[in-house]
Amino acid sequence: MEHRGLDADGCFEREGSLGQVPGAFAGVVATARGRIRDAYGRRLHSAYLYGSVPRGTARPGHCDLGLLLALHHEPADEDRDAAEVLARGLDEDFPEVDGVGILLYGKDTLLSEAERFDLGWFLACRCTPLLGADLAEHLPRYRPDSLLARETNGDLADVLPRWRRLMREASTPDEYRRLCRLFSRHLVRTGFTLVMPRWGGWTSDLTESAEVFGGYYPQRADQMRAAAAAALDPVADPAVLRAYVEDLGPWLADEYTARHGTKTPRPAGGAPR
The missing domain is CATH 3.30.460.10 (Beta Polymerase, domain 2)
Structure with a gap:
């Protein structure tokens, strides 16, 4: 194995x-x-x-x-x-x-x-x-189960409005690249943890994460591979960010909620993605 x-x-x-x-x-x-x-x-x-x-x-x-x-x-x-x-x-x-x-x-x-x-x-x-x-x-030992999936990345729906605001406020290539890296990493991590319990393991490698995700959602595989590439070499392209917040992000948030539920509300904070 x-x-x-x-x-x-x-x-x-x-x-x-x-x-x-x-x-x-x-x-x-x-x-x-x-x-x-x-x-x-x-x-x-x-x-x-x-x-x-x-x-x-x-x-x-x-x-x-x-x-x-x-x-x-x-x-x-x-x-x-x-x-x-x-x-x-x-x-x-x-x-x-x-x-x-x-x-x-x-x-x-x-x-x-x-x-x-x-x-x-x-x-x-x-x-x-x-x-x-x-x-x-x-702290306890952890397993790649649905509880962990929910509590780590089950808040994407709440994150997306802030992303839209950050995108509207950005205007320079450096700002677009910074947001591209931030959004891309988060989406790839979320896509991976969506399928993590079914895959039965963990990886922090973004390229591998996208490939694992694509094995369960082939219709979105190319988008996630592109997000993994952009996380490693971010681009200053507002169109990429718009696709994240208007298409891939909302779909992923809905699918995540349907499979794992939503993250327990916190007063503030949470782990990075």
């Missing part, structure tokens, strides 16, 4: 590790560790890497750096301002990364029952420890 990202018991294996970080990104990771410690001090509980860098698949100049910071308390304005300065500084100082994204949460939120199958799963299965004690030790 294929491995499909699961252990012998059918539970998710944690993806990524510091040992898999490509050499080209070693400098930015080491610097991020030091700057996080300096910026947050005793306020920081732990820090994590996520995305292609700890998975070892990042391409210099084409991939962003993802960081998740867990604080001892819920983030305040001071903490959010520090994250903005940290992200901007790393992006400016290291051309190897194309953008830096920092997720900032209190540890109680990350361990809460409400986030058990969204942020909790994200931390335990898709994040690599960088600093501090690993919160994953307090």
Whole structure:
């Protein structure tokens, strides 16, 4: 049987590790560790890497750096301002990364029952420890079931109105490319988790995710393959974004709701896509 990202018991294996970080990104990771410690001090509980860098698949100049910071308390304005300065500084100082994204949460939120199958799963299965004690030790093991599908990506219908607003407000090629990467990633992740319980496994590879999806929805396979390609090399084409919010996105939201239901409402937040 294929491995499909699961252990012998059918539970998710944690993806990524510091040992898999490509050499080209070693400098930015080491610097991020030091700057996080300096910026947050005793306020920081732990820090994590996520995305292609700890998975070892990042391409210099084409991939962003993802960081998740867990604080001892819920983030305040001071903490959010520090994250903005940290992200901007790393992006400016290291051309190897194309953008830096920092997720900032209190540890109680990350361990809460409400986030058990969204942020909790994200931390335990898709994040690599960088600093501090690993919160994953307090979280359960996870399986690729319909509950996980619902609680991770069962909110696309709620996301689409915000996407339409962002699209209307965009006007420059850089803004269109940024939205193309954001929308494309989210759609491919959502398409994959739609079929994840039937496929019985996990992958973070966007190209593979689109292929797995296409095996169950051949009539939408070409669209999802194109979205995966655009997620890796975003384009500054408003027509692509319109197709996402007017066609693929609404269809995917309806199909997702029909198969898995809708995500339990949260006051705010959720895992990245």
